[in-house]
Amino acid sequence: MVRPDRRTLWLVVPVTLALLPHALYVPLWASLAVALALAWRLTPLWRKDSLAQKAIRILLAIAGVIATWLQFHTLAGPEAGISLLVQMVALKLLESDRRRDHAVAVLAGYFLVMATLIHHQQFAVAAWLLLTTAALTAALASSQASEPLPLGTALAGGGSLVLQALPLAILMFLLFPRLPSPMAGLIHVETGRTGLSDSMVPGSVSRLILSDEVALRVDFADPATDARGLYWRGPVLADFDGRTWRRGGDRATLPAALPVGRQIDYSITLEAAAQPWLPVAGLTRSLPVADARLTAYQEWRTPRQDHERLRYAVQSWLDYRLEAELPAWQRAQALALPAGGNPDSRALARLWADQSATPREIVDRALAYFRREPFHYTLNPPPLGEHGVDDFLFLTRRGFCEHYAGAFTVLMRAAGVPARVVTGYQGGELNPVGGYWIVRQRDAHAWAEVWLAGAGWVRVDPTAAVAPERVERGLAEALPMAERPLLNLPANWLRPWRQGWDFLNNGWNQWVLGYDFQRQQRLLARLSPSLASLKGMLWAMLAGIGLILAGLALALLRNADDRPKTEVERLYARFLQGLARAGLIKGPAEGPLDFAARASRGRPDLAGQIDTITRLYLALRYGGGAGSEIGKLRRALYIFRPGGGTASKK
Amino acid sequence: MNAHIDSLLGRINQVVLGKERQVRLCLACLLARGHLLIEDMPGVGKTTLAHALARSLGLDYQRIQFTSDLLPADILGAAIYERDSGGFRFHPGPIFAQVILADEINRASPKAQSALLEAMEEGQVSIEGETRPLPTPFFVIATQNPTDQVGVFPLPESQLDRFLMRLSLGYPNPAAERDLLAGQDRRDLLAGLEPALAPAEFVAMQQAVRTVRVADALLDYLQAIIQASRQNASFAEGLSPRGGLAIKHAAQAWAYLTGRDFVQPEDVQAVLPGVVAHRLRPAPGITAGNEFWAARILLQVPIP
Numbered sequence: 001m002v003r004p005d006r007r008t009l010w011l012v013v014p015v016t017l018a019l020l021p022h023a024l025y026v027p028l029w030a031s032l033a034v035a036l037a038l039a040w041r042l043t044p045l046w047r048k049d050s051l052a053q054k055a056i057r058i059l060l061a062i063a064g065v066i067a068t069w070l071q072f073h074t075l076a077g078p079e080a081g082i083s084l085l086v087q088m089v090a091l092k093l094l095e096s097d098r099r100r101d102h103a104v105a106v107l108a109g110y111f112l113v114m115a116t117l118i119h120h121q122q123f124a125v126a127a128w129l130l131l132t133t134a135a136l137t138a139a140l141a142s143s144q145a146s147e148p149l150p151l152g153t154a155l156a157g158g159g160s161l162v163l164q165a166l167p168l169a170i171l172m173f174l175l176f177p178r179l180p181s182p183m184a185g186l187i188h189v190e191t192g193r194t195g196l197s198d199s200m201v202p203g204s205v206s207r208l209i210l211s212d213e214v215a216l217r218v219d220f221a222d223p224a225t226d227a228r229g230l231y232w233r234g235p236v237l238a239d240f241d242g243r244t245w246r247r248g249g250d251r252a253t254l255p256a257a258l259p260v261g262r263q264i265d266y267s268i269t270l271e272a273a274a275q276p277w278l279p280v281a282g283l284t285r286s287l288p289v290a291d292a293r294l295t296a297y298q299e300w301r302t303p304r305q306d307h308e309r310l311r312y313a314v315q316s317w318l319d320y321r322l323e324a325e326l327p328a329w330q331r332a333q334a335l336a337l338p339a340g341g342n343p344d345s346r347a348l349a350r351l352w353a354d355q356s357a358t359p360r361e362i363v364d365r366a367l368a369y370f371r372r373e374p375f376h377y378t379l380n381p382p383p384l385g386e387h388g389v390d391d392f393l394f395l396t397r398r399g400f401c402e403h404y405a406g407a408f409t410v411l412m413r414a415a416g417v418p419a420r421v422v423t424g425y426q427g428g429e430l431n432p433v434g435g436y437w438i439v440r441q442r443d444a445h446a447w448a449e450v451w452l453a454g455a456g457w458v459r460v461d462p463t464a465a466v467a468p469e470r471v472e473r474g475l476a477e478a479l480p481m482a483e484r485p486l487l488n489l490p491a492n493w494l495r496p497w498r499q500g501w502d503f504l505n506n507g508w509n510q511w512v513l514g515y516d517f518q519r520q521q522r523l524l525a526r527l528s529p530s531l532a533s534l535k536g537m538l539w540a541m542l543a544g545i546g547l548i549l550a551g552l553a554l555a556l557l558r559n560a561d562d563r564p565k566t567e568v569e570r571l572y573a574r575f576l577q578g579l580a581r582a583g584l585i586k587g588p589a590e591g592p593l594d595f596a597a598r599a600s601r602g603r604p605d606l607a608g609q610i611d612t613i614t615r616l617y618l619a620l621r622y623g624g625g626a627g628s629e630i631g632k633l634r635r636a637l638y639i640f641r642p643g644g645g646t647a648s649k650k
Numbered sequence: 651m652n653a654h655i656d657s658l659l660g661r662i663n664q665v666v667l668g669k670e671r672q673v674r675l676c677l678a679c680l681l682a683r684g685h686l687l688i689e690d691m692p693g694v695g696k697t698t699l700a701h702a703l704a705r706s707l708g709l710d711y712q713r714i715q716f717t718s719d720l721l722p723a724d725i726l727g728a729a730i731y732e733r734d735s736g737g738f739r740f741h742p743g744p745i746f747a748q749v750i751l752a753d754e755i756n757r758a759s760p761k762a763q764s765a766l767l768e769a770m771e772e773g774q775v776s777i778e779g780e781t782r783p784l785p786t787p788f789f790v791i792a793t794q795n796p797t798d799q800v801g802v803f804p805l806p807e808s809q810l811d812r813f814l815m816r817l818s819l820g821y822p823n824p825a826a827e828r829d830l831l832a833g834q835d836r837r838d839l840l841a842g843l844e845p846a847l848a849p850a851e852f853v854a855m856q857q858a859v860r861t862v863r864v865a866d867a868l869l870d871y872l873q874a875i876i877q878a879s880r881q882n883a884s885f886a887e888g889l890s891p892r893g894g895l896a897i898k899h900a901a902q903a904w905a906y907l908t909g910r911d912f913v914q915p916e917d918v919q920a921v922l923p924g925v926v927a928h929r930l931r932p933a934p935g936i937t938a939g940n941e942f943w944a945a946r947i948l949l950q951v952p953i954p
Contacts, residue, residue: 588953589950592915592953594916622863622912622915623863623910624863
């Protein structure tokens with residue numbers, strides 16, 4: 001195959017870089033069509049002037065429009081529009097050959113770069129787009145030259161242009177007035193695909209476990225706090241139908257909660273998710289999230305069914321008394337069991353109830369049972385039959401946290417102790433780079449809550465009885481060796497890199513993506529109260545743009561006629577500057593030696609130095625001066641201090 | 651080597667008084683293997699200078715007085731029938747010498763001028779179908795009268811270009827003039843002038859001149875000058891590439907004469923008027939004869 005020429009590569013490669021991120025979400029057929037078009041452009045089969053190929057291009061364009069219409073039932077809107085755009089850009093490349101076409105292709109590439117931001121705003125994507133922009137700019141520069149530029153030259157040019165634009169971009173980012181609400185509808189906010197669910201069947205949490213996604217990040221006010229002992233409370237599941245646990249009905253009442261003892265301060269950055277729950281540790285009385293509300297089950301949630309990335313500062317009490325008096329509806333709910341089913345478990349629970357004096361004793365007996373009998377903690381539990389709890393407790397005895405929490409709660413209810421299942425996260429990993437904790441979906445957990453007279457709702461984690469490592473050291477430690485690869489944990493040597501990367505992403509999320517109307521107002525108000533107004537922002541922006549452009553213009557003027565200067569030239573320029581300050585200015589056409597003679601007459605005190613420096617300069621610049629001489633020149637200049645001299649004394 | 655040069659210059663300066671700079675330029679011209687044209691009014695010592703140069707360099711020389719009836723054969727030589735041998739035998743003309751003093755070159759007809767100038771360019775002569783090489787080194791030191799005098803055939807630009815330098819001497823300064831008036835007859839002095847160099851030494855010096863370093867920075871300067879000559883409105887046309895090379899070679903020789911092994915901007919400036927003046931045609935409106943003044947414009951080109 002003939003290698004495509006440089007001009008073609010300069011056209012196709014940068015635009016391909018801009019097209020690539022769109023392949024993540026445009027329909028697969030569109031990506032394939034684009035890939036085929038690009039490949040066609042690069043092969044010698046492609047002919048610009050072939051009539052047959054022109055016809056094919058026209059047919060492709062029509063087919064693309066029809067296919068897009070069939071897929072989206074519209075051609076407008078970000079989804080359909082971008083799908084159509086990528087196809088048309090690829091087709092444009094198929095008919096591009098002239099300089100003007102190159103410019104159009106590059107402009108389309110810039111547009112693709114911006115369109116990428118509609119769907120992706122992560123740090124890695126931004127870095128990619130910055131590189132793509134530099135490559136596109138390099139392509140533009142190359143297309144304007146009579147010959148395609150060498151790769152290094154063009155990239156250096158493109159990169160330097162992008163770098164020069166960067167101060168402007170940062171200024172606009174900081175000062176461009178932000179809308180109180182983000183461009184709703186246009187910017188597609190990514191939501192997590194996984195998250196805590198309102199219901200739990202055996203297996204639902206363990207599916208979550210396989211996800212490496214970050215659920216939330218926690219920054220403790222007291223850096224010594226160990227997040228691994230904390231339970232991040234999510235939805236409370238109180239309704240059981242024999243197989244599935246579900247949330248109980250919502251009530252308008254608020255839980256009666258009384259904080260006791262230790263309080264911790266921290267802030268949580270919750271990743272966007274398709275669920276309303278706002279996990280917190282322990283008892284939290286207020287949450288600074290718009291519209292956040294507390295349910296009757298001491299859960300925090302948003303009113304909508306999904307949320308964007310949220311950041312909130314929290315005060316929590318790790319010890320508390322929840323519902324010292326159990327409301328009747330809660331008692332009824334927390335004791336309800338479906339009629340029939342799991343007879344053996346009920347029998348066992350009744351036996352414990354008969355043998356125990358207090359509910360607390362029943363709880364202890366149940367935990368002792370889990371501890372004593374050969375239960376196993378595993379991600380691959382065997383399937384359970386009709387009487388799921390019975391099968392689990394007496395036959396399979398292999399399960400995951402949802403099995404233990406569910407079975408324990410059923411046992412408690414059968415023994416007459418009010419109990420319910422709580423789901424959320426437990427554990428986490430410290431990111432030593434940023435000093436914050438990362439809780440991933442993998443750390444999802446289910447535990448139980450029992451109501452004891454005098455103590456209120458008390459957390460009981462039956463999983464801890466079976467596999468204490470789960471609670472103390474994390475999931476991976478608790479699993480049997482053979483199952484650990486299922487988690488896709490990163491190799492140990494990769495960990496510092498992952499942590500560094502997470503730190504970057506977190507910073508990006510907090511400071512760039514999280515820079516919204518409120519933050520802008522707060523930042524500007526802190527700088528100067530007058531800045532925070534629309535007028536202030538606009539004036540500051542205009543002034544800043546003017547300053548930056550003036551700075552760039554000055555830098556350009558200074559270097560207008562200059563090729564890059566060698567060190568010898570720079571040193572000599574310094575020598576001339578020094579003498580110029582002393583009133584001795586070299587004419588542009590004056591030879592160095594002639595000038596040295598004149599300068600020595602003007603400043604006889606410096607004659608020796610002027611002579612030495614001029615000789616070294618001439619030898620280095622025009623003779624084949626040895627490397628050691630530049631050191632001498634440097635030293636000579638170091639001690640050369642013409643000062644104001646005679647000229648200023650006048 | 652420096653001592654040689656100093657004694658050489660010293661000897662010539664004893665004969666040609668008060669013209670140290672011109673003498674040095676002449677020597678630089680010859681060291682750069684260029685031909686020299688000395689232009690001035692009659693009687694300012696052109697011939698004496700040419701004579702002194704040839705004698706002190708220790709080269710064999712011939713003098714040709716150009717007149718309006720001079721024929722090419724008078725310069726090149728001719729095949730003459732000899733009765734004794736019954737055949738033609740070539741009698742070489744005065745051109746077969748290392749140094750030719752072509753006096754008052756612009757008095758001769760263009761035909762005779764061409765014969766000399768072709769020999770200068772080729773380093774050989776073709777006579778009656780036979781090519782004969784000229785000796786090496788081979789120089790022409792030509793003198794000419796100002797072209798506005800009566801009875802002259804001005805050399806065309808294309809032929810002026812063959813001379814590396816054109817110099818003019820001018821009146822001597824009062825002190826030199828006094829010495830001249832008071833001192834010995836120049837002709838006697840010339841007759842007593844001893845060669846300061848062996849011929850091989852002079853050739854070695856010429857070779858050394860070509861090794862004098864010309865750095866990139868200096869080439870930048872040269873190019874700036876050439877560009878300026880082509881862009882400046884004072885000139886009808888700019889310097890040819892040959893003109894550029896001429897500056898470079900002359901500057902190398904000038905640097906060599908000061909005992910340096912590299913060229914610096916001052917060397918270029920020193921030789922510039924002599925090398926470029928006769929190659930630049932002033933634009934219409936600039937008075938003819940002001941070529942030296944025009945060349946000064948190029949001295950204003952900034953040194954990069």
